[in-house]
Amino acid sequence: MDRKTILITGSTGGIGKVTAKALAKLGHTVIIHGRDKEKTASICEEIKSETGNDTIDYVIADLLLLSEVSQLAESFKKKHKRLDVLINNAGAIFGKERETTQEGFEKTMALNLFSPFLLTQLLLEVLAKSPAARIINVSSGAHTMSGTPDLDDIQSTKKYSFGNAYGLSKLYLIWVTQRLATELKTNGMSNITANSLHPGTIKTAFGQRAKKGFVVDLLFNISMLFAISPEKGAENTIYLATAKEVEHISGKYFSNKKIARPSMKYYSPENEKAVWNYCKLITQPYLD
Template sequence: MIVLHEKIDVPRPVHEAFAYVQDFCTTTEWDATAITATRLTPGPIAVGTRFEVVCDMPVGSVTLCYTITRLEPDKVLELHGTCRLFEVTDVIHFSETASGTHIDYRASFELKVPLGPAHGPVKRGMQRMGRKSVEGLRLALEDDFPVPEISPANARADHWVLPGLALFSRLGYKKGRKHWYPMSAWMGDKHVVITGASSGLGLATATALAERGATLTLVLRNPDKAKKLLDQLRRDTGNHNISIELADLSLMAEVEALVKRLQAKARPIDVLINNAGALFNSRTETAEGIEKSFALLLLSPYRLTEGLRPLLAAAPRARVINVVSGGMYSQPLAIDKLVAKESDYSGSVAYARAKRGLMVLTEQWADDWAADGIVVNAMHPGWADTPGVESALPGFHKLTRRILRSPEEGADTIIWLAVATEAGKVSGKLFLDREPRTTHLLGKTADRPEERKRLQPFLDSFPAPAG
């Protein structure tokens, strides 16, 4: 038997430390040997919950199947793991200290194959591995990471445009994740509002935040989908603090009604994620007579976010996350072109122009709302394989499907902006793969100051819906 035994003290409440560690999927963030980790059992984490963890160890790459065998909340977590080379029992004790939490971590390995003369070197290698892994856990729970900055390599890629575009693919995600910090921040006391959560990026975001214990308000349009989604999320994550608000966000009357309902509930909003969107290849107008791309993609998040400002200001250090698109790099802010005419309508161009407008709003809100303690950032997901991309851009999807990101990969930066402590230290930025990125790849799309000044008055010029 080989035994690894390490102890650490961390400046975190015991319930936060326990909640982070009990989801063994977090091992990829703090265990240097863990390559991937997947929860195999739906529902709340409990005795019997199973995980699959692929590790790179001194004895080679192994796939470990872990099962929780003992769980005493905030006190003890025990897991039994098995693979082709060994069985392991991890016993983790948590105890409250004056400054946080003491963690006692013991892993006992029973080898299935004799190592002979290699036993000593393997034992020493595994003990080094154990020390490094528990040190990683300490750093994760201390949660004291630097303010995010763009790396020199990504700055060069953005400067040369084409390399920057290449990083929109899955390659950029895989490249970026090698340098990411853990996300251990406690979400159990956070209220998150997400628009467009029925599929794609929104569903991936909602699932991840539900698993972290956040209270979610999901804004959806279709009542049948909403009921199925609510049941699915509660079943899969074990989180029952999830509610649905029905609203067609392309209609300003429904946006206004949604704002009033949320205001009446008077629950502060810690995170607002403006994710709802669609690309309309044919020009249509809403029942209120507004061009639909503009209404859904720009006017709607503007009115929703402005209307929810008091609830955001009521939360400590609230965050607004605007989901934009790499397509905005092709368009400057042009107020007179935000509402496209029938004669020159292009769905992709209308989409890009609206997302450019949302990026400018992000910067303006960050400046104007800093005194309220509200952090406002934007992100773009790169090229992600979502139902919206497949239906609206079938040619692009067919051409790029082998390099597209999964919805979970595309949503990662949304989740990071909502959770990570260091993400709350910057405002008014555009992020891709957890790094701030340039808002303009091409000089011809640079914003003119007079256009920026016109944006909010232009959005305010649309009359409030009657009633």
């Protein structure tokens, strides 16, 4: 087996933690990520002792803040000269009131879209050093459930609903992944692939903290009764990170370890480009 260096965001719980453990078990160098130092360090030790793999490290950042995304990339690059797989897994749904980060961005877009976009851009130079690098963006089947995108108001300043913001953030993540795949090819970086995926409906802590209102919380909890295990949910990510047969596939959306067709309802090359350019604009100050 060729040992890969793999960075997974949001690996202190849920699908990310299971993914990290499985990849560590396979003998890869795994860099986990969390926002709480004590919790992350303890999970790092847990993975080492459970898998017998000593090549586990961690990085810390609150990914709601783009300045912390930059710091994460810097501390990663100080320690690691190469990256083979970047898994942008961290993500969340927020509450019924629109909230902004200390940097002024709507929280859903900040965490689920701007943060993976920026982290990817900042790590491209280390990904480029791998003979065959992979970028995996964890999206969601919820991208099919959003309302009509307002590309002049991506951060929902005029009209906000948490479900819509979440669905759109995951739709835009699929679009920027597609666009990234094209950009990588155009810029002669065809050793790097970029794909997105839907993990399934998984029983994790996902959505539990968000204040969604009594009825929505109830419906959410009922849907969780039918959710599958994080072990099952991690399978698609592990497959995209390791399977030989996907090494050259780029710009696709995967579900159940197969290429799937994302919703085309609001897709157009112009819309994809508009979202890409918007992410570029937002993240530009954090790129230098």
